[in-house]
Amino acid sequence: MNLRDELLKIFSGSIRGILGQTQIDFNQVQEIRLRIHAPMLIIYKNEEYYVSKNGKLTRYLEEGYEISKQELRETMEYISNYSLYAFEEEMKQGFITIQGGHRIGLAGKTILDSSDIKSMKYIAFINIRLSHQIKGCATPVLPFLYEQGKMLHTLLISPPRCGKTTLLRDIIRQISNGTNQRTGKTVGVVDERSELAACYMGIPQNDLGIRTDVLDCCPKAKGMMMMIRTMSPEVIAVDEIGSREDLEAIEYVINCGCKLLATVHGHSIEDIKTKPVLRELLNAHVFERYILLNNIEKIGNISAIYDSMGNPLLQPKSRWKHA
Amino acid sequence: MLKILGAIMVIGASSGIGYYCSKKLKLHLEALLHMKKMIMLLKGEILYMNSTLEEAFAAVALRISDPMYSDFLLDLSEKLKERSSRLFYDIWCEGVEVHLSKSDLWKKDRLDIKALGENLGYLDKQMQEKNLDLYLEQLEEEMAQGKEEFLSKSKLYRSLGIMGGIFIAIVLM
Numbered sequence: 105m106n107l108r109d110e111l112l113k114i115f116s117g118s119i120r121g122i123l124g125q126t127q128i129d130f131n132q133v134q135e136i137r138l139r140i141h142a143p144m145l146i147i148y149k150n151e152e153y154y155v156s157k158n159g160k161l162t163r164y165l166e167e168g169y170e171i172s173k174q175e176l177r178e179t180m181e182y183i184s185n186y187s188l189y190a191f192e193e194e195m196k197q198g199f200i201t202i203q204g205g206h207r208i209g210l211a212g213k214t215i216l217d218s219s220d221i222k223s224m225k226y227i228a229f230i231n232i233r234l235s236h237q238i239k240g241c242a243t244p245v246l247p248f249l250y251e252q253g254k255m256l257h258t259l260l261i262s263p264p265r266c267g268k269t270t271l272l273r274d275i276i277r278q279i280s281n282g283t284n285q286r287t288g289k290t291v292g293v294v295d296e297r298s299e300l301a302a303c304y305m306g307i308p309q310n311d312l313g314i315r316t317d318v319l320d321c322c323p324k325a326k327g328m329m330m331m332i333r334t335m336s337p338e339v340i341a342v343d344e345i346g347s348r349e350d351l352e353a354i355e356y357v358i359n360c361g362c363k364l365l366a367t368v369h370g371h372s373i374e375d376i377k378t379k380p381v382l383r384e385l386l387n388a389h390v391f392e393r394y395i396l397l398n399n400i401e402k403i404g405n406i407s408a409i410y411d412s413m414g415n416p417l418l419q420p421k422s423r424w425k426h427a
Numbered sequence: 428m429l430k431i432l433g434a435i436m437v438i439g440a441s442s443g444i445g446y447y448c449s450k451k452l453k454l455h456l457e458a459l460l461h462m463k464k465m466i467m468l469l470k471g472e473i474l475y476m477n478s479t480l481e482e483a484f485a486a487v488a489l490r491i492s493d494p495m496y497s498d499f500l501l502d503l504s505e506k507l508k509e510r511s512s513r514l515f516y517d518i519w520c521e522g523v524e525v526h527l528s529k530s531d532l533w534k535k536d537r538l539d540i541k542a543l544g545e546n547l548g549y550l551d552k553q554m555q556e557k558n559l560d561l562y563l564e565q566l567e568e569e570m571a572q573g574k575e576e577f578l579s580k581s582k583l584y585r586s587l588g589i590m591g592g593i594f595i596a597i598v599l600m
Binding site for chain 2: 113114116117120145178181182184186187188189190192223305
């Protein structure tokens with residue numbers, strides 16, 4: 105099933121009809137936003153458009169198709185595949201990952217259990233972020249991740265919607281498969297949000313390479329330790345680190361001789377240094393490579409690569425200083 | 428000679444009807460037992476494996492030996508996968524009619540199964556558990572009644588069949 109058909113299935117009948125009429129390339133769609141009593145929005149090729157009722161992308165607000173409460177409710181039914189109960193844990197974090205690894209962000213009224221979020225009701229805002237697998241996108245950065253044939257601890261830094269998960273996915277695939285110059289390595293992926301492998305009934309829907317084991321829907325910190333104990337990986341890959349538990353697990357990974365491949369939200373090294381946990385990692389020179397991404401020219405644009413001491417290996421030339 | 432042959436045939440047919448009625452009660456009990464097993468497996472898939480209904484139906488279908496019930500679940504799973512812009516309850520009821528109307532379940536049993544579909548998938552896991560438990564309780568009561576009915580009536584049907592046959596044969600002779 106192609107991306108278009110896979111995606112259209114999650115919308116209510118009427119929205120499905122509208123999006124089905126569009127002549128756009130769904131591989132270029134980044135986001136689709138639905139809000140009750142607001143026009144349907146689509147982020148296509150880095151630009152925001154309204155979607156009209158005959159499926160055309162337009163810049164005019166008055167032409168945008170307004171989403172009704174019923175349509176949003178029906179869409180939620182299909183997103184959860186009639187089983188909202190199965191997404192209780194994810195709902196607490198405000199998103200659901202569906203088949204294909206697409207992330208559905210949700211907002212509405214939260215239900216609290218003492219001070220913890222128990223669930224969410226009156227969901228009125230949905231943001232569908234499409235996952236794309238771009239094979240080969242990691243090829244330019246791959247030579248920087250090795251030194252004398254050995255893989256290096258690497259951190260990918262980028263703001264949201266700049267393609268860090270897509271890049272991480274392809275790095276995993278290429279490290280796992282290996283090339284004529286580099287032997288393939290066993291990679292353990294802890295896929296807390298099911299975005300990297302996009303497992304469906306346990307089977308990865310994205311290609312993560314032939315030597316990759318995936319721990320799906322598992323909390324990162326626990327998953328990293330579990331992976332080392334059970335699957336003896338040479339490389340551990342995780343998406344979006346940042347908590348105190350992650351830090352402990354990272355130390356465990358490094359002490360076990362595994363190489364770490366991780367991503368984090370951030371605009372620059374300076375930005376990362378403002379976050380307590382990550383500052384500790386930076387000061388301890390845990391990571392040997394830092395890859396910075398932005399979306400200035402295109403999504404996934406590599407703006408800089410630094411070594412553990414902050415020396416630029418790729419533009420810009422300025423060296424960042426340790427605190 | 429012809430009369431004796433006719434009498435034997437009448438007694439045989441009447442006994443057959445008696446046995447058939449008795450067998451129907453037994454098959455009904457077995458059908459209820461199948462349902463119980465299916466719901467318990469579904470409960471396990473939903474509560475402990477955290478499966479969606481589509482996944483749970485597909486997984487349970489593989490564990491059920493009776494093709495009628497496994498086809499029912501597989502068909503439901505396929506329909507849910509399609510997300511054909513219909514309510515879950517409608518898909519569920521259609522499945523019950525298409526697949527289970529040929530089973531040994533009675534009309535009342537099928538109505539109970541349809542009612543179970545009203546709240547499947549609604550709210551949280553606790554709600555699923557309560558909904559399934561409520562149906563299992565109903566099923567237990569049905570089975571208890573069915574057992575009682577089987578014990579009291581199956582012998583009666585068989586005896587009536589034989590005795591009725593003999594009576595008709597005597598009258599006709």
